[in-house]
Amino acid sequence: MYHLTGVTKCYRSGGGVVRALDGIGLCVEDGGALVVQGAAGSGKSTLLRILGGLERPTRGSVELDGTDLATLTECRLARIRTESIGTVPSGGGLTPGFTARQNVAGALLPLRLRPADRWELAGEALREVGMDKQLDVAAEELAAGARQRVALARALVKRPTVLLADRPTAGLDAAARAEIAELFVRVWGERRLTCVVATEDAALVGRAPRLATLSEGRVAAMARYPSAAAGG
Ligand code: ADP
Ligand code: MG
Secondary structure (H helix, E strand, C coil), X not given: CEEEEEEEEEEEECCEEEEEEEEEEEEECCCCEEEEECCCCCCHHHHHHXXXXXXXXXXXXXXXXXXXXXXXXXXXXXXXXXXXXXXXXXXXXXXXXXXXXXXXXXXCCCCCCCHHHHHHHHHHHHHXXXXXXXXXXXXXXXXXXXXXXXXXHHHHCCCCCEEEEECCXXXXXXXXXXXXXXXXXHHHHHCCCEEEXXXXXXXXXXXXXXXXXXXXXXXXXXXXXXXXXXXX
């Protein structure tokens, strides 16, 4: 569970200061999914980086299961990132020149597993996102929607407690957007993950169990949709 209080993030930029986040307070429950929408520049990616322990807030606390990520040592933060947080970066973040299965297996390298087990788990994670027929296709040869499926498998293969995704349907055609949205809804329903997805896509916003709207680094609105397929 995330519990954020007064999270502010300022960047120095061209002699001035940009306030990317301005006093964010929110909770994301275990097994709950929060979709964050907002115009470009509203702070979605900054919020995800802070939730993922990749950046620290300028002010405020970012509690994950009672531990404040803002004040942890880099070493403990790295460990939490490795063991507990699965991330789908903007664009998917796959490594070209490597197959779908190699990309997913690579996410297990920091964990102490035998290579055969990494390979087996990668195949399983890819089958779970419907990529069983393209295990050995190079990342750059996959269609954009398939790349996002692989990116999701890559984030989930280590069985994290947290899933963070930055605009997972961006740049996809309508059919692929609907498929990826469906996949996220399934993941929300089947796994007890603490999940935050940033998007501007109606296909995902319409399925969100909870929806936060960011505007200029603030939570402008928070809504809950009990009728959504995934609960939350
Ligand atoms: P979104 O993902 O919603 O488009 P971002 O979190 O990327 O929004 O950006 C929020 C604001 O913070 C924007 O004004 C952006 O230019 C600024 N910003 C983000 N990262 C940096 C950075 N590393 N340095 C300076 N400004 C940044
Ligand atoms: Mg962004």
